[in-house]
Amino acid sequence: MYKVFVNESPLILTNERQDNSNGxxxxxxxxxxxMAITSxxxxxxxxxxxxxxxxxxxxxxxxxxxxxxxAGGGFVTNKKGKVLxxxxxxxxxxxxxxxxxxxxxENAAMREVEEETGVKNLQIDKFLRTTYHxxxxxxxxxxxxxxWFAMSTDFSGKLKxxxxxxxxxxxxxxxxxIEKALKNSYFNIKVLFED
Numbered sequence: 001m002y003k004v005f006v007n008e009s010p011l012i013l014t015n016e017r018q019d020n021s022n023g024x025x026x027x028x029x030x031x032x033x034x035m036a037i038t039s040x041x042x043x044x045x046x047x048x049x050x051x052x053x054x055x056x057x058x059x060x061x062x063x064x065x066x067x068x069x070x071a072g073g074g075f076v077t078n079k080k081g082k083v084l085x086x087x088x089x090x091x092x093x094x095x096x097x098x099x100x101x102x103x104x105x106e107n108a109a110m111r112e113v114e115e116e117t118g119v120k121n122l123q124i125d126k127f128l129r130t131t132y133h134x135x136x137x138x139x140x141x142x143x144x145x146x147x148w149f150a151m152s153t154d155f156s157g158k159l160k161x162x163x164x165x166x167x168x169x170x171x172x173x174x175x176x177x178i179e180k181a182l183k184n185s186y187f188n189i190k191v192l193f194e195d
Contacts (some may be wrong), residue, residue, distance in 0.1 A: 002059055004132040004143065005187050006040035010135070011048050013062055015055035024048045028058070030065050037134055037141050066134075067142045070099045072109030074151045075128055075192055076119060078172055085181055086116055086161060087169035092181035094189055096146050097165075103149045113151065117170045118160030125150045131188040149194055 002013040016023075024045050026036040032050075039045040052058045073096025076084035085092050097112030099105055128148040134141050161167035173181055180187045182190050 001055075002062075002132065004062075004134060005138075006037055006134045007043075008187055009040040009043075010187075011036060011040055011050065012060050013050050013052070013053070015052060015058060026050050028052045028061050028065070033040055033062070033065055034141065041134070041136070063143060063145075063163055067140065069142055069144045070105065071096050071144055071146045072099055072105045072107075072112060073097070073146050073148045074109050074113040074122070075148055076113055076117075076151045076153060078152075078156075079154055080172070081176075082172035082174050083178055084113070084117060084119060085171050085173050085178075086167045087171070088166045090184075092185045092189070094148075094192070096148075106149065109147065109149050110151070116162045116165055118158065118166055119153055119155045119170075120157070121153050121155050122151050123153065125152055127155065128192060131185070131191065133188055146188070 004011040004013065024047060026032040026048060028050055036050060040048055050062065052061060073094055074084070075094060078084070084095065086095050095113040095116040097108065097116065099108040102104040106124055110124065113119060113122055114116065126149070130148050131146045133144050135144060159170035163169045178193065182193060
C-alpha cells in the first residue's frame with residue numbers, strides 16, 4: 001500500500017479490495033486515475049483508492065501514467081538537536097527540491113537544503129523514507145516523489161531563505177516549536193516526525 005497526497009487528502013494505492021469504498025475505488029487506467037485525483041483536488045472526496053491486484057507492479061504502473069518529478073529533501077538537525085524548517089506558501093515545510101539531470105538523489109538533497117536555507121557542512125546520516133504527492137503544473141497533474149534523508153550539521157551561521165523559491169523564513173525548531181509548526185504543515189512532513 002502507498003499513500004499519495006492530493007492537497008491533504010490521501011489517494012491510497014492498494015492491492016486489497018476495499019469493502020467500504022463507497023464510490024471512491026478507482027482502477028489503474030489513466031481516465032479513472034485522473035477522475036480520482038480531480039475528485040480529491042476539488043474536495044469532492046476526502047479519500048480515494050486505486051486498486052491493482054499486484055502490489056509489486058502497483059507503484060510502477062501508477063508512475064508510468066503520470067509525469068514524475070524526483071526530489072531529495074533533508075530532515076536536518078543541528079548540534080542542539082533542533083530541526084531545520086522553512087516557511088513557504090503559508091506553511092511550515094522541510095527543505096527539498098528537484099534532482100538535476102545526472103545528479104544523485106543524495107547530492108540533490110544536500111544541494112537543495114543549502115540553497116534553500118544557507119546551511120552548510122551537511123552530512124547525510126541515513127535514508128528515512130520516500131513520500132508522494134500530486135501537484136498541478138501548466139494544467140497537468142504530476143507526481144512528486146521525495147526521497148528524505150536524516151542529515152546533521154555543525155553549522156551555526158546565519159540562516160538565509162531562498163527568495164526565488166518563495167521561502168519567507170528559515171528556523172531551527174525544538175520540540176515545542178516543532179509541535180506547533182506541524183499543525184500548519186503537510187501530511188508528508190508530519191509522517192517524517194512519526195518515524
